Amino acid sequence: xxxxxxxxxxxxxxxxxxxxxxxxxxxxxxxxxxxxxxxxxxxxxxxxxxxxxxxxxxxxxxxxxxxxxxxxxxxxxxxxxxxxxxxxxxxxxxxxxxxxxxxxxxxxxxxxxxxxxxxxxxxxxxxxxxxxxxxxxxxxxxxxxxxxxxxxxxxxxxxxxxxxxxxxxxxxxxxxxxxxxxxxxxxxxxxxxxxxxxxxxxxxxxxxxxxxxxxxxxxxxxxxxxxxxxxxxxxxxxxxxxxxxxxxxxxxxxxxxxx
Numbered sequence: 001x002x003x004x005x006x007x008x009x010x011x012x013x014x015x016x017x018x019x020x021x022x023x024x025x026x027x028x029x030x031x032x033x034x035x036x037x038x039x040x041x042x043x044x045x046x047x048x049x050x051x052x053x054x055x056x057x058x059x060x061x062x063x064x065x066x067x068x069x070x071x072x073x074x075x076x077x078x079x080x081x082x083x084x085x086x087x088x089x090x091x092x093x094x095x096x097x098x099x100x101x102x103x104x105x106x107x108x109x110x111x112x113x114x115x116x117x118x119x120x121x122x123x124x125x126x127x128x129x130x131x132x133x134x135x136x137x138x139x140x141x142x143x144x145x146x147x148x149x150x151x152x153x154x155x156x157x158x159x160x161x162x163x164x165x166x167x168x169x170x171x172x173x174x175x176x177x178x179x180x181x182x183x184x185x186x187x188x189x190x191x192x193x194x195x196x197x198x199x200x201x202x203x204x205x206x207x208x209x210x211x212x213x214x215x216x217x218x219x220x221x222x223x224x225x226x227x228x229x230x231x232x233x234x235x236x237x238x239x240x241x242x243x244x245x246x247x248x249x250x251x252x253x254x255x256x257x258x259x
Contacts, residue, residue: 001107001244002029003147004255005173006036006060007180007236010201010208011044011228015051017200019058021235021257026059029239029253033105035113035147036237037175037197038063038085044209044228046071049078052085061103062086064115066151066176067123069097088117088151090131100135102142109244111147112139114169116161118152118176128152129164136168144170144247147240151176155195162193170242170249173197178207180236180254190248198236198256202229233259 004026009015018036026034038055042048046068052075055063063085070076079085079097089099100114114135116128128150139146146169150161158174165172167189174181180198187193199208206214209226217224235257241250 001032001105001109001145001242003033003035003111003171003240003242004029004031005147005171005197005238005240006034006200007197008037008039008175008178008199008208009041009055010178010199011040011042013228013230013233014199014201014208015041015054017233017235017259018055018060020259022058025235025237025255025257031239032107032109033103033111034060035062035064035149036060037065037149037151039065039068039151040208042072044226047075047085048072049075052078052082056084061105062101062113064113064149064151064175066117086113086115088115088125089135090117090126090128092126099131100139102139109145110143111145112143114139114146114148116148116150118150118154118157120152120154120157122153128161132161132165145242145244146170146247148172150174153177158195162187162191166191170247171240171252173238180256184238184252184254186249186252192240192249192252194238194252194254197238200235201233202231203234204231205229235259
């Protein structure tokens with residue numbers, strides 16, 4: 001089976017890229033299941049109920065998130081009931097929301113999805129490695145097909161997670177830095193890996209945000225309101241082909257398309 005993972009969706013330009021490009025990608029590659037990181041989908045920071053429903057209506061099966069999930073407070077009550085939105089598993093057990101889930105793909109196969117947040121240069125959370133161990137004990141009761149979104153700043157932490165979970169999950173896909181890396185591969189024990197799946201949004205920008213505001217902030221260090229960039233909108237993601245019988249990855253291919 002084939003699973004499409006879409007890099008961080010940045011505001012309305014990113015949603016527009018998904019709306020216009022994803023259907024053709026899904027048809028061309030024969031995709032059975034779609035995951036996207038949606039933590040920046042609402043105006044570049046956070047997620048709202050309206051935006052989440054819009055993305056689900058476009059054909060996304062699961063939204064993973066990260067440290068910006070809580071930026072739009074209105075989403076918090078929705079997280080307690082919407083199992084298709086995941087929050088990082090290594091937040092406190094008292095945090096609202098679902099850290100992982102098992103879902104039915106278009107071909108009838110069960111797909112497990114796990115969301116983790118890195119600790120290096122990010123907010124203080126529990127150990128993502130131990131959180132992965134704990135979650136996999138439950139997910140593996142239902143399926144061997146498991147996709148992990150490791151939302152982290154440090155390349156080293158993401159790569160370490162890839163090796164740590166090699167052979168135990170189908171794919172470890174990095175998000176958060178919004179710049180697609182060129183290290184996609186299938187690790188020796190059958191786990192597809194990439195350090196960052198990139199982003200959907202304006203590339204005439206600084207990681208998806210209006211470049212003038214970001215540059216000004218670097219120069220004067222004063223508080224500023226940032227907005228998603230609208231120029232040169234592109235779509236980034238990866239397609240992972242997985243063996244249904246054992247959950248091992250066969251291939252991982254990057255997707256780079258312009259709107």
